[in-house]
Amino acid sequence: xxxxxxxxxxxxxxxxxxxxxxxDVEVQALLATHPDELEAVLRVVDAAHGVAKAARPTxxxxxxxxxxxxxxxxxxxxxAILLAAWPKSxxxxxxVPAPEVASVLRAEFVDDDGRVLRRRSVDALxxxxxxxxxxxxxxxxxxxxxxxxxxxxxxxxxx
Amino acid sequence: xxxxxxxxxxxxxxxxxxxxxxxxxxxxxxxDDVAQEALLRALQSRASFDxxxxxxxxxxxxxLHVLADLRRERARLxxxxxxxxxxxxxxxxxLAEGEQLERALARLAPLExxxxxxxxxxxxxxREIARALHMPEGTVKSHLHRSRRKLAGLGGxx
Numbered sequence: 001x002x003x004x005x006x007x008x009x010x011x012x013x014x015x016x017x018x019x020x021x022x023x024d025v026e027v028q029a030l031l032a033t034h035p036d037e038l039e040a041v042l043r044v045v046d047a048a049h050g051v052a053k054a055a056r057p058t059x060x061x062x063x064x065x066x067x068x069x070x071x072x073x074x075x076x077x078x079x080a081i082l083l084a085a086w087p088k089s090x091x092x093x094x095x096v097p098a099p100e101v102a103s104v105l106r107a108e109f110v111d112d113d114g115r116v117l118r119r120r121s122v123d124a125l126x127x128x129x130x131x132x133x134x135x136x137x138x139x140x141x142x143x144x145x146x147x148x149x150x151x152x153x154x155x156x157x158x159x
Numbered sequence: 160x161x162x163x164x165x166x167x168x169x170x171x172x173x174x175x176x177x178x179x180x181x182x183x184x185x186x187x188x189x190x191d192d193v194a195q196e197a198l199l200r201a202l203q204s205r206a207s208f209d210x211x212x213x214x215x216x217x218x219x220x221x222x223l224h225v226l227a228d229l230r231r232e233r234a235r236l237x238x239x240x241x242x243x244x245x246x247x248x249x250x251x252x253x254l255a256e257g258e259q260l261e262r263a264l265a266r267l268a269p270l271e272x273x274x275x276x277x278x279x280x281x282x283x284x285x286r287e288i289a290r291a292l293h294m295p296e297g298t299v300k301s302h303l304h305r306s307r308r309k310l311a312g313l314g315g316x317x
Contacts, residue, residue, distance in 0.1 A: 012304045016285060022223035025216045028181075031223075035185045042227045043311035048279055050260050051310070055280030107202055109195055118195060122203050 003030055004037065011041055015048050167205050171198055174214050182222055193229070197222035263310045271306040278303055 001009070007030040014021035021027050022045060031038050109118040121130040175198060182190030182197075201208070201221050208217055264272055274292070277283040285303070289296040 008304075012300075012307070015307065016300060016303070020220065022227070023216070023220040028216060028219045028223070032181050032184045035187075038185055038226075039230070040308075040311065040313055042223070042230055043313065044307050046227060046231065047260075047263070047310035048307050051264070051275055051279035054257060054260055055276070107199055118199075120199050 004034055006030060007034060007037055007041070011044060015045070021045055166210075167202070167208065170214050171201065171218070174218055177215060178218050178222060181219060186226060189229075193222055193225050196225045200225060260310075263312070267306055267309055271302050271309070274299060274302045275306045275310070 007027060010024055010027045010030070011021040014024050014027070021041065027041070031041065107120050107122075119131070119133045121132075122128060123130055175194065178197065179191060179194040182194050184190075186193065197218060201218055204221075208214075264275070267275065270292075274288055277288050277291070278285070283291075285296050285299050289299045292299070
């Protein structure tokens with residue numbers, strides 16, 4: 001079996017097992033030696049996920065006993081909610097962020113002279129990008145080196 | 160438990176050159192951008208990293224997903240959506256993706272389409288499909304593998 005055939009065998013086997021082919025160490029190694037197959041592999045993985053994604057809202061199969069169980073659980077939950085809510089007066093709950101909890105994670109790429117190549121701030125809890133700055137691009141200058149990574153947590157406020 | 164940022168940062172710094180070399184081999188100069196994006200994403204999702212595992216494969220997996228996202232985004236831009244439709248872009252994208260998928264499924268032979276929809280759409284196992292269609296599991300897998308390639312716009316055989 002050629003390495004190329006082996007690559008496709010591993011990709012298809014991972015998809016058959018409903019695993020991520022891109023996380024397979026052997027697939028990763030084979031892609032590095034056969035970069036011309038990378039595009040095709042990404043497209044096949046995407047196509048397989050596309051069918052699953054398109055079918056998800058309506059066709060995902062659920063065994064009948066799970067339907068019965070979820071109905072029973074739903075009923076029990078409704079009764080529990082009613083019982084809990086009925087006699088008590090409503091109580092207000094406020095969520096206040098603790099000042100010592102970091103809310104923003106800032107990461108930077110700097111070159112050997114300390115110049116910032118790229119900076120990103122993300123919400124430490126949700127992972128959402130808050131700011132993204134790329135003063136200069138590294139791509140295209142293949143000999144340039146960068147040092148990764150300077151990170152810091154910023155406490156209590158976003159930028 | 161997620162590793163401390165400083166600990167992960169040090170391990171990532173050590174792994175960064177290998178990741179960049181690997182990506183340059185796999186996708187050329189674009190690999191630099193992908194490496195940076197992958198490292199940033201890895202840091203953002205550090206909670207999902209098991210410190211007992213090797214960092215390299217985890218980073219490469221993230222990098223391949225970054226690359227897949229970039230390809231998808233590029234393909235989306237190539238659909239030449241008019242600027243006036245931008246607010247409705249997500250809906251339009253989903254519609255376009257759905258139509259594209261439908262066309263690709265329509266191009267499959269009926270048996271291949273049936274098998275793909277049973278496996279990826281309904282979540283049936285290969286064994287269940289083989290039993291339902293009265294054929295060996297190996298034959299189901301062959302159809303499945305060929306169909307995936309066809310759906311991706313490639314030839315049926317690797």
